[in-house]
Amino acid sequence: MEKQANNSLKGIANSLRNHLKILIPLLLFSIPGIAQETNFEDGKDYILGGLTVTGLQSYNEQTVVTYTGLRVGQPIRVPGDEISAVIKKLWNLDLFSNVEMYYTKIEGDQIFLELNILERPTLNNVTVYGVKKRKVQDIIDDTDLKKGKKITESLIANTKNFLQNKYKKQGYLNANVNIATVADTSGTNTQNMVINVKKGDKVKVRKINFIGNEKLSNKRLAKSLKNTKKRKPGRFWKKSKYIEADFQEDLDKLVETYAERGYRDARVITDTFVKVNEKSIDLSITVEEGDKYYFGDIDFVGNTVYSDRVLAQVMGIKKGDTYNGVLLKERVADAGDPDANDITNLYQNNGYLFSTINPVEVSAVNDTIDFEIRIIEGKETFLDHVTVSGNDKTNDHVIFRELRTRPGQKYSKSNIVRSIRELGQMGFFDAEQIVPDIQNPDPNAGTVDINYSLVESGSSQIELQGGFGGGGFIGTLGLSFSNFSLKNIFNKEAYQPVPMGDGQTFALRLQASRTFRVYSLNFSEPWLGGKKPVRFNLSLSRTQQFATGYNSNGRLDVDRSRGFAITGVSAGLAKRVQWPDDFFTISHAVSYQLYDFNDYNSGLFNFGNGSSNSLSYTLGISRSSQGPSRIFPMTGSNFELTAKMTPPYSLFSGKDYKQLKEDIDETTQRLYDLQGDDSTEGQLEFARLQEDLERMEEERFKLLEYFKIKFKGDWYTTLVDKLVLRTNAEFGFLGAYNHDIGDVPFERFYVGGDGLGNFTLDGRDVVQLRGYENQSLTPYSRNPITNNLEQDGGTIYNKFSLELRYPLTLKPSASIYALTFLEAGNAYNNFKDYNPFELKRSAGVGLRIFMPAFGLLGIDFGYGFDTDSRPSSVGPSGWQTHFIIGQQF
Structure with a gap:
């Protein structure tokens, strides 16, 4: 019995030895790095009788068999190169965490193999803790953690390292990221990933030590580090947080500081930081200055x-x-x-x-x-082909006429830069995405092609507003098409929704309330005739103001049978000139306004019935070089000087305006004397004199004569990155040819507030000065008839402002920038009262949002430091909120 048992054990041992002789070499092939070292001399040749795949969960068995390249019936050596190659091939897919090859049986010269595979789990969902919700998707995109991705140790390690390094580069030196995976029962072999981010606080620089510097002081070197500053109480405009990338950039600037002073061999030997605590570090920078050259x-x-x-x-x-x-x-x-x-x-x-x-x-x-x-020097280069792309709406000829680069011209970098500016100023394209692509440069032939890649932005705007003011609800509807095509107005197929593409401007505007109505139509062609940059403008307008009063219940009554109306038409030409340079434009305009009064009296108008006529000519000289974008200019300037004037009718009319003035003054004084006289004779005389005064006033202003000079200048300076300083200065003066006639009651300056020109009935200029209520800096004068103080509008004004702007985004869909400002200005009745140093000051902050469909929207919070011009005002104006609506750049 014992002998039989020994024989059985001996048989099992022999069988196991035979199997291990095959299995062990096969297993060796399944371990990466060992299969390559195996000696194949002991291998044996077989015919592959069959191949099965086990362990699969999501893949098809036949697909895996096909991928191995093994075929039933083929000769195969076990162990051998073919099996080793199959295992390597499967490992390289990075889809499996284990690959093993066994033989299941041997029948004669046939061998049957089993390929056992352990699939890696698949990523289903990613949850991120420790960051804002809007940042989660950015993390998933940056780390490429897509659903269905195979989860590997390398993926987890790389994701962790990437996130930790990302936050450390942002100044979070104590950032820590933990990643865990958990089984997901909703799918086959799927797992969810949980990422826990602990950024901690940004580390600040407590101290910066310089070692080895003798020629340049610590203060000078610290100043050269533009982005890395040590912590200093009260300094809010420059942070002391440590950002690795900024620090490395600053080290280059430090070397440049030496190079600018003659030390060309200066270099940074070492830079280290010592962790003081969880929130602070000390930096040490060792330099070698070298000699001065x-x-x-x-x-x-x-x-x-x-x-x-x-x-x-x-x-x-x-x-x-x-x-x-x-x-x-x-x-x-x-x-x-x-x-x-x-x-x-x-x-x-x-x-x-x-x-x-x-x-x-x-x-x-x-x-x-x-x-x-x-x-x-190379060969002189000429432009061969000049093309544009990306203009889906704007016609090619509208773009080409603005380009300073044309086929056959000499290549000029300055002309390319200027072309980019001109395209950006059109307002039809995103100025940030205008790219001149230099193509097909041929040094031998001396030719090059240029393609301007453009991205269209919205060029039509809708203005739809509602609000309360002027005695009730005010509604405004405006349509502005700045890339209009008049020639296609009768082409039905061109309406998308209106004919577009020729660069013309067409605008309609209607504003109405219980007390007034305003209608306007404007058309502009920037290239009249299509060959030269001559802009043609035509505008028509009609304004109606109705008489108002308050009834016994304190409610506003509107009498539409009384009021006054202004009907106006204006036409102008503006030509871009070449001297002193081609940024200059000279403009001419002729305009006519009819002021028609019907039983309507106001503080400015001393006649309630009749009409006034204004025929004027305006000469303008401007220079505009700001750019690259008209919405957010970063460089350049814009100057505009205009002189508006009427014919001096009094010089050749033959009227004795001196006598007329004396009669008006005498009548006015008599009216003033009769105030309070309740007798019948006094009342009759008062009524008669009032009619005489109205008649004389109408005669005085039947044909308006005046001259009006205005200057406005804007400078744009880029300080750091995209931080832009806008410097502004303005001046205006309204004068008269004949002092016996005096200043006209129209065309005056109203200063203060948001500067919006809505409801401007009499040709007035509404001047923005934030921090004060609208038009509250406009001077008052005493009415000789009523003895009341009334706001007549100033004949002189000046204004100065500084504005810091920084863009939050300049995308085509919406451009947004924040600003802070300092402003000062004032308006005056005449030169006798004019004092350019008697200014009303303000400061504040604001935000602007430009959307192509709606134009510019904004809000400003301004604080007025001085008392405004209203008689009842006491103390500083204080905080004021201003809403900006419309295209004011």
Whole structure:
């Protein structure tokens, strides 16, 4: 019995040894890194009798078998290269966490194999804690954690490292990210991922230590670190938070600071930070300054187009000047300013696109460095093809007429920059996305193509407003089409929803309430005749103001049978000129207004019946170079000087206006004396004199004569990044030719408030000055008849403002920028009262939102530091809220 048991055990051992002889080599192939080292000399040749795949959960068995490349009936060596290659191939898919190959049986020369696979789990859902909800999708997109992705150890580790590094780069040096996966029972072999982010506080810089500096002070070096500042109480405009990328950029600026002062060999040896606590670090920067150097001889080599003298003038560096490596680079090619006056632009603006300019240090003796500016001018380059793309609505000819680059012209970088500005100023395209693509450069032929890639933005606007004012509800409906096409107005197929594409402007506006109505129509063609930039403008308007009063119940009564109306028409031409430069425009306009009064009296109008006529000519000179966008200009300026004047009728009318003035003054004084006289004779005389005064006043202003001069200037300066300073100055003066006639009661200046020109019935200029109520800085005068103080409008005003702007987004769908401002200004009755230093001051903050369909919307919060001009006002104006509606840029 014992012998039989021993024989059985011996048989089992022999069988197990035979199986292990096959299994162990196969298992060795399933372990990456070992299969490559296996000796195949002990392998045996078989015929593959069958291959099964086990462990699959989501994949089809036949698909896996096909992918292995093994076929039943093929010769196969076990162990051998083919099995090793199959296992490697499956591992490289990164879809499986384990791959093993077994044989299940051997029948003669046939072997049957089993491929056992353990699939990796699939990602179903991702949950992120510790960040704002709106940031979750950004994290999922940045880490590519898409549903259906296979979850691997590498994926988890890479996601964790990416997020931790991301937040550390933002200043969260203590950021910690934990990732866990849990089984998801809703699917087969799926898991959910949970990401827990603990950013902690941003680390601030407590102290910055400089080591090794003797030539430049700690203060000078600290100042060169533009983005990395140590914590300092009271400094809110520059944060002290440590951002790694900003710090590394600042180290380069520190080296540049040395290079600007002659220390060309200066370098940062080490930079370290010491963690003080969870919220603070100390920075240590060790520098090696080196010696101070000076410029020696600067020779130009290879130049034939420009002489050494011309190039030396552009270079602007003389022998003996302190070495300045930064300045040298900028004078050769200033990468930060496309319009810079450097040698590279000098060549590229004159057709030499393929020119290269390299400053080469040829000798350094003691403290003096000699340079050669080596120039390869290349072949003169001309534009072959100029194309545009992306303009789905705007016709090609509207774009091409604004371009300063045309086929056959010499290549000019400055012309390309100017073309980008002109396209941005049109308002039809997103200025941020105008890209000039240089194509097919051919140095041998000296030709190049340019394609302007454009993104259309909305050019039509709808104005629909409702509010209360002027005695009741005010409704406004406005339609403005700034890319209109008049020639297609009868083409039904062109209506989308109106004919578009020719760059014309067509606007309709209706505003109405119980007390007034305003209708206006405007049309503008920027290229009259299509060949020259001559703008034609035509506008028609009709305004009606009804008489109002309050009944015994205190309610407003409106009498539509009494009132006055203004009917106006204006036509103008504006031509872009070439001198002094091609940013200048000269404009001419002729306008006519009929003021018609029907039993209507106001403080400005001393006659209730009759009419006045105003025929005027306006000459304007303007220079507009701001850009690149008209919505958010970052550079350039805009100046406008206009003179509006009527014919001096009194010079040739033959009327004795001096006597008329004396009669008016005498009648006015008599009316003033009769106030309070309740006798029948006094009342009859008062009524008669009032009729006489109205008649004389109508005669005085039957034909309005005046001149009106206005100046407005805006400067735009980019300070840092996209932080822009807008500087503004304005001035206006309304004068008379004949002092016996005096200043007209129209065309005056009303200062204060939001500056919106709604409900301007008499040609007035409404001037914005935030921090005060609308028109509250307009002077008052005493009515000689009623002895009441009445607001007549100023004949002189001046205004100054500083405005800091920063964009939150400049996308085509909506451009948004925040601002803060300082303003000062005032209005005056005459030169006798004029004092340019007696200004009303204010400060505040605001926000602007530009949407193509609705124009500019905004809100300002301003604080007025002074008392306004109203007689009842006492103390500072205080906080005022202003809503901005309309295209005011």
